[in-house]
Amino acid sequence: MPLAREAVELLVQAARAWYFEGNQHGLRDREWMALRFLSRANRFSRTPSALAGFIGATRATASQIVKTLESKSFLVRKPSHEDKRSVVLHVTAQGEKCLSQHDPINHVVNAVTALGTDECIRLRDSLREVLNHLDAAHQRLDASICRDCMFLAERSPGTGKGRATAEFMCRLYRAPISLDETELLCTSFERTRDRPRIEQHPNRARAASQG
Ligand code: SF4
Known part of the structure; x- marks a missing residue:
């Protein structure tokens, strides 16, 4: 099997950790993705529309995800400092705790951490380079x-x-x-x-x- 195809097929197997049917610890895969994104997004991107773009969903779907996360006390809305008419989404301490304890990607993170720092840096840079190529082809970057x-x-x-x-x-x-x-x-x-x-x-x- 060509090396590149073998590597991509391994990536697809790893992706089973974050794409799954049903829910894990009460959240579906897209809700986990949203919570993960919002915990690491800057103040300009913690908005419902930026979230919709990142998870590849409509505004209506993103709004529903935000409501679900709010109902579980993982998320709160606050007025934006930059624009009082806008809201900024904040992950609560409870949301951060849930991510740290139950995020489905934690097992993958632990396995990558075990590779050691140098290998982690190489893997990160290689994946970023692959994403850059995909961006150039599809003219988009999440x-x-x-x-x-x-x-x-x-x-x-x-x-x-x-x-x-x-x-x-x-x-x-x-x-x-x-x-x-x-x-x-x-x-x-x-x-x-x-x-x-x-x-x-x-x-x-x-x-x-x-x-
Ligand atoms: S537009 Fe660029 S420099 Fe400005 S906040 Fe976003 S990533 Fe940072």
Whole structure:
């Protein structure tokens, strides 16, 4: 069997952990996907419409999923700081606990962790590269992180009125972005190949040394 096909077929077998019939611990696979996404999305993407785009559902289906998660106290809505007419979805402590204890992908995460850090990095980068190829072919990307986004700009020290911790700016939303936020998922992401990686940024080194 060609190596690439064998690798993809193994991926499909791994996917059985997160695509399943019925429910696990009271949630269907799409509800788990939504809870997982919202726990890692940035403040611009924790909206019903961004959620609908990420899980590949209609707004009506996404709204129903949000209601289900709210009814289980895994999610609350709060007014957006950026736009008072909009709501931002927040995963509650109970939702985070449920993810940490029962998320169906936890077994896969544990198996990947057992590979060791270097192998994890290689696997992550390979999968991201595969997704980038798929994006180019289908002209779509569900979500990715600020670190690799063309809209991320470094902030000059001592300028701006944003959050005290903000070290970057999002040029799309014209909003400050902290170093921690650069690791969160965003559905407005646009990939760039030219940006220096944030790991090489002096502030990253400082954060790591304080860590
Ligand atoms: S920099 Fe890109 S990924 Fe980050 S918030 Fe802005 S649009 Fe989203």
